[in-house]
Amino acid sequence: xxxxxxxxxxxxxxxxxxxxFWTVLTLGFYxxxxxxxxxxxxxxxxRPGGHPLEYVGDPWEKLLGFFIAVVILTFYIGIVNLxxxxxxxxxxxSSFIGYFSSFLGVIPIWFYAQYRAxxxxxxRTRWRGVRFxxxxxxxxxxxxxxxxxVITICTLGLLWPRMTFYLEKxxxxxxxxxxxxxxxxxxWTMLYRATGPFALAVGLAALLVFWLVWLEPLVPQGAKSxxxxxxxxxxxxxxxxxxxxxxxxxxxxxxxxxLLMMIYGAVHYRFASKxxxxxxxxxxxxxxxxxxxxxxxxxxxxxxxxxAYAILVVGIxxxxxxxxxxxxxxxxxxxxxxxxxxxxxxxxxxxIGVLAALYLSVFLFWGVLHHAFVTYPLMRHMALxxxxxxxxxxxxxxxxxxxxxxxxxxxxxxxxxxxxx
Amino acid sequence: xxMPPDLESHVAGxxxxxxxxxGIDSTYFDxxxxxxxxxxxxxxxAAQVLEIGLPGSAVAGVCWSLDEIRQLxxxxxxxxxxxxxxxxxxxxxxxxxxxxxxxxxxxxxxxPPKGRGRLAxxxxxxxAGVAFQIGVLVPLLADRLAEFIPPAGERALGxxxxxxxxxALAGTGLPPLPICENQDGLAVLEEMLVGLxxxxxxxxxxxxxxxxxxxxxxxxxxxxxxxxxxxxIDAAQSPNEIAAVLAHEVGHVENRDPTRHALRSxxxxxxxxxxxxxxxxxxxVLFLTEQLISANYAQSAESGADEFAFxxxxxxxxxxxxxxxxxxRLRDKVGDTDGVMSHFVSHPTLTSRINRARSAARADAxxxxxxxxxxWSALKRVCD
Numbered sequence: 073x074x075x076x077x078x079x080x081x082x083x084x085x086x087x088x089x090x091x092x093f094w095t096v097l098t099l100g101f102y103x104x105x106x107x108x109x110x111x112x113x114x115x116x117x118x119r120p121g122g123h124p125l126e127y128v129g130d131p132w133e134k135l136l137g138f139f140i141a142v143v144i145l146t147f148y149i150g151i152v153n154l155x156x157x158x159x160x161x162x163x164x165x166s167s168f169i170g171y172f173s174s175f176l177g178v179i180p181i182w183f184y185a186q187y188r189a190x191x192x193x194x195x196r197t198r199w200r201g202v203r204f205x206x207x208x209x210x211x212x213x214x215x216x217x218x219x220x221x222v223i224t225i226c227t228l229g230l231l232w233p234r235m236t237f238y239l240e241k242x243x244x245x246x247x248x249x250x251x252x253x254x255x256x257x258x259x260w261t262m263l264y265r266a267t268g269p270f271a272l273a274v275g276l277a278a279l280l281v282f283w284l285v286w287l288e289p290l291v292p293q294g295a296k297s298x299x300x301x302x303x304x305x306x307x308x309x310x311x312x313x314x315x316x317x318x319x320x321x322x323x324x325x326x327x328x329x330x331l332l333m334m335i336y337g338a339v340h341y342r343f344a345s346k347x348x349x350x351x352x353x354x355x356x357x358x359x360x361x362x363x364x365x366x367x368x369x370x371x372x373x374x375x376x377x378x379x380a381y382a383i384l385v386v387g388i389x390x391x392x393x394x395x396x397x398x399x400x401x402x403x404x405x406x407x408x409x410x411x412x413x414x415x416x417x418x419x420x421x422x423x424i425g426v427l428a429a430l431y432l433s434v435f436l437f438w439g440v441l442h443h444a445f446v447t448y449p450l451m452r453h454m455a456l457x458x459x460x461x462x463x464x465x466x467x468x469x470x471x472x473x474x475x476x477x478x479x480x481x482x483x484x485x486x487x488x489x490x491x492x493x
Numbered sequence: 494x495x496m497p498p499d500l501e502s503h504v505a506g507x508x509x510x511x512x513x514x515x516g517i518d519s520t521y522f523d524x525x526x527x528x529x530x531x532x533x534x535x536x537x538x539a540a541q542v543l544e545i546g547l548p549g550s551a552v553a554g555v556c557w558s559l560d561e562i563r564q565l566x567x568x569x570x571x572x573x574x575x576x577x578x579x580x581x582x583x584x585x586x587x588x589x590x591x592x593x594x595x596x597x598x599x600x601x602x603x604x605p606p607k608g609r610g611r612l613a614x615x616x617x618x619x620x621a622g623v624a625f626q627i628g629v630l631v632p633l634l635a636d637r638l639a640e641f642i643p644p645a646g647e648r649a650l651g652x653x654x655x656x657x658x659x660x661a662l663a664g665t666g667l668p669p670l671p672i673c674e675n676q677d678g679l680a681v682l683e684e685m686l687v688g689l690x691x692x693x694x695x696x697x698x699x700x701x702x703x704x705x706x707x708x709x710x711x712x713x714x715x716x717x718x719x720x721x722x723x724x725x726i727d728a729a730q731s732p733n734e735i736a737a738v739l740a741h742e743v744g745h746v747e748n749r750d751p752t753r754h755a756l757r758s759x760x761x762x763x764x765x766x767x768x769x770x771x772x773x774x775x776x777x778v779l780f781l782t783e784q785l786i787s788a789n790y791a792q793s794a795e796s797g798a799d800e801f802a803f804x805x806x807x808x809x810x811x812x813x814x815x816x817x818x819x820x821x822r823l824r825d826k827v828g829d830t831d832g833v834m835s836h837f838v839s840h841p842t843l844t845s846r847i848n849r850a851r852s853a854a855r856a857d858a859x860x861x862x863x864x865x866x867x868x869w870s871a872l873k874r875v876c877d
Contacts, residue, residue: 079569087567109567117569123520123529123587124575126565132606139615143622150626151634154756158638161646200529201522201585250527471525471583 073460077452078124079117081444087113088443092436096429104134110443111193118455120199121463129196129480137192137482145181145486152177183214185483187243194247195475205472207246216242233263233345240349249355250469258352266344266366270337277330284324339373340366350458357465363457372449380441387437391430512536514593518573521545523552524583532586536596543593545586555584564600576600635756639749642756644716650755651716655702658720662706673703673723678875681868685736688809688863691743692717699743705876709823711738713745715752723876728826729819732872736809736863737802737816737850744801750794799846803853812860817850 091106108131115127153174160170191206198204220235237260244256343366350362513535520529533546536559543562546554557578565575574594576586594600606612642650659669673679682701691699699717709724719742721735729735745751803813824843854860864872 078572083569112565112567113569116565116567116575123522124568124570126575126585130607132608132612136608136612136615139612139619142619143615146619146623146626150631154631154634154638158642158756161650162642163646200527201524201583202527466527469527 073121073463075455075458075460076119076122077117077455078119079113079448081448084110084113084448085440085444088440092440096432096436101135104131104138107131108134114447114451115197118451120458120460123200126198127196128198129193133477133480134482134485137478137480138485139482140479141482141486145483148181149178180214180218181483183217184210185481185486187213188479189481189484190243191475192477192481195477199249201471202250202469203472203474205248205475206243207248209242209246213239213242233267234260236260236345237263237349244349244353248472250472252355252358252465252469254353254355256349256353258348262348262352263345266341266348267337269340270334273330273333273337277334280326280330336370339370342366343369347457355465357468358463359461361459361461364454365457368453369450372453373446376442376446376449380438380445383441384434384438388434510537510539512538512596515590516546518589520587521547521555522585522587523550524581524585529587534593536593538596543597555581557586559597560599562597562600563602564594566601632753632757635753638756639752642715642752647752648716650752651714651718654714654755655718655720658714659704662704671705673705673876675871675875675877677871678703678873681732681864681872681875682739684864684868685732685739686743688811689736689740689743689805690808691805699746701739703875709826711742713742713751715749715755717746718751719743719746726872726875728822730822731815731818731862732864732869733806733811733815733862734819734822735872736811737806737813737819740802740805741798741816743805744798745794747801748794748797750798795846796849799849803850807853809863810861811863812858813853814851817847820847820850 088106088110091102091109094102095106108127108129111127111129115125118125153170156170156174156177160168160173163169187206187210191208191210194204194206217239220239224232224235237256237258241256244254247254343364347362347364347366350360350364353360513533516532516534519532519534521532522529530547530550533548533554535544535546536542537544537556540556541559543557543559544554545557557576558580561579563577563579565577568575572589574588574591576588576597578584578586588594656669659672663670679701682703686693686699686701693699699719701719701721703721703723703726706722707724707727708722709728711719711721711725713719719739721738725738726735729738799816802816806813806815820843824847862869
């Protein structure tokens with residue numbers, strides 16, 4: 073059974089623009105409606121076997137969830153931050169320890185919120201009238217995730233695939249479609265297949281560092297001061313044609329391609345591991361199959377971000393051009409020189425209002441473009457490459473009870489996690 | 494679209510009681526099993542219901558009341574619509590032929606939000622919680638903790654805050670606002686501190702800086718930092734006025750007002766960041782920096798610092814009226830240059846503070862100057 077994807081980009085663009093406009097106009101309160109509407113649209117685009125998914129989340133419950141999270145988190149963040157700052161300055165005479173432990177303290181809540189948000193979204197998703205669901209277990213997820221992170225950091229990332237696998241297994245094994253549970257099969261070692269490009273990039277980076285630091289030192293041992301080193305570089309730059317001379321500082325430019333390779337490696341791992349994991353997910357009588365292409369996903373990210381950014385820059389230039397035409401060149405030059413304040417004649421609250429509106433509009437437009445050129449093609453690719461190999465088990469599935477959920481995804485919203493869609 | 498295979502509809506006369514529609518490609522889901530069911534569709538005008546026949550199922554069919562049928566919103570794609578019925582929130586009818594929709598009057602009517610009372614209660618709790626935190630709990634805790642923070646910790650807090658303020662005033666990406674370093678000028682400030690009998694040479698000693706900025710302002714930071722802007726020194730007409738401001742700020746330091754203030758903002762900054770989200774967070778930091786500079790201390794803290802200044806000036810044989818003079822000068826000067834923020838000026842009871850400073854001076858006494866005229870001109874050149 074194939075998955076279709078039916079929505080058009082322009083329809084999404086207008087929906088995102090329209091709801092984003094209301095979000096700015098209502099000082100952000102409409103964002104719960106915006107999120108709901110966009111999810112409804114994306115979900116209804118994804119059609120396994122021609123029947124759309126349905127998102128039944130309610131903006132009001134999201135608003136309620138946000139209020140609940142604010143009540144609980146303000147006390148945590150306000151009082152705890154204050155106490156940490158006090159201890160940090162009293163005992164260590166620096167703010168760093170305070171900030172650091174404040175950051176550490178938020179991490180478990182972060183994992184907790186992540187799981188709760190997933191539970192909420194799955195609990196509000198239906199296909200063919202039947203609900204999905206995720207069992208309770210957010211704190212179990214949080215401490216497991218913490219432990220896996222500690223292990224991963226202690227092994228310098230060598231056991232990263234183990235973390236990916238077990239955290240995904242924790243979530244998948246608790247996922248339901250109606251009465252049917254989903255299961256994550258396979259072993260964690262199978263994810264090493266996805267690490268290829270990243271491992272290669274790390275290897276090259278290590279070689280490069282070895283070469284630059286020990287084999288042919290970039291900074292000669294004899295050089296005493298910073299000036300001498302820079303002077304040495306300048307002498308080298310005169311010999312522009314000697315790029316192929318392997319002892320020159322031009323070797324430094326090799327860092328750039330290696331860095332790009334590492335970024336690609338990270339994206340490749342993320343999506344190739346998703347594909348491998350999906351191919352080992354099954355339920356009684358149903359088997360998932362994914363042919364997600366990590367290279368394609370990288371292209372979507374690169375092209376989508378570039379296009380969105382280009383359009384945004386052109387838009388801002390157009391606004392600046394209109395301002396230039398309206399106010400005349402002198403005003404603009406003067407404001408650049410700081411000799412006049414173009415908003416100086418306005419009352420302070422009005423000029424702040426105008427600037428805030430401009431600032432928010434740029435963010436709004438960036439969000440809309442990101443939806444149209446990154447999220448949309450990504451969702452489409454993920455949907456189209458997914459299929460169900462065997463659907464005999466579907467007839468045995470029956471409905472599950474509604475997951476009542478007072479705080480919805482409030483914690484994720486308050487901690488800025490739910491930014492994906 | 495195909496015409497309904499109902500021959501009666503072509504006959505002129507009264508509307509048919511029951512009208513058949515095409516169910517081809519339409520599907521019904523009963524809300525229990527994920528198995529699509531083929532349908533026959535008929536509208537019964539007399540009973541105002543949609544009869545959904547389920548030929549392949551053990552159940553004969555279901556009846557949906559026409560005015561309780563709703564269409565799913567924000568659905569992608571051009572073809573087909575999905576209908577739901579308020580009587581059975583789980584069942585869905587995926588409709589291929591939109592011809593039938595004209596018989597359903599309230600397809601797009603929204604549902605009233607559920608649990609308004611609960612929502613209002615939590616909204617109130619959220620606002621009250623934040624207000625209670627920022628207005629009561631954080632200040633209370635900060636005031637208590639400020640008593641216990643050791644001098645070295647206080648100094649570190651002040652140093653960090655001073656760095657942040659210099660950076661914020663210079664703008665992102667630029668080097669921090671320069672400090673004026675003319676030794677003769679700084680020596681005059683030192684001379685004033687000695688004259689005012691401020692604590693010297695210890696851990697808690699007052700450290701005075703001048704920032705090269707035209708703002709007419711001065712502020713105190715935790716750990717004994719007192720910071721003047723160049724604009725303040727330019728605006729003053731006599732060294733006694735600067736000494737008065739210095740004494741006022743030393744009063745804040747002695748009363749630990751800046752430490753309380755810094756601890757308060759450490760508590761509040763996280764809360765505001767939480768509420769406003771990531772992109773507004775930068776604006777919050779800027780706002781709080783301005784708050785630190787314009788330092789709207791409580792009225793009692795201001796009069797406490799004023800009282801301290803009067804006593805210190807009196808002891809140094811300088812008229813306390815100097816504080817009133819510089820306040821008045823600032824009020825006149827800043828009154829016509831809009832937008833300059835100064836905590837002296839923005840304070841609503843400035844006139845009464847001017848009067849209080851004037852009456853603190855003994856009418857019959859002959860006061861002296863805090864430093865000589867040469868020293869005063871050296872101080873004026875502190876940023877050259």
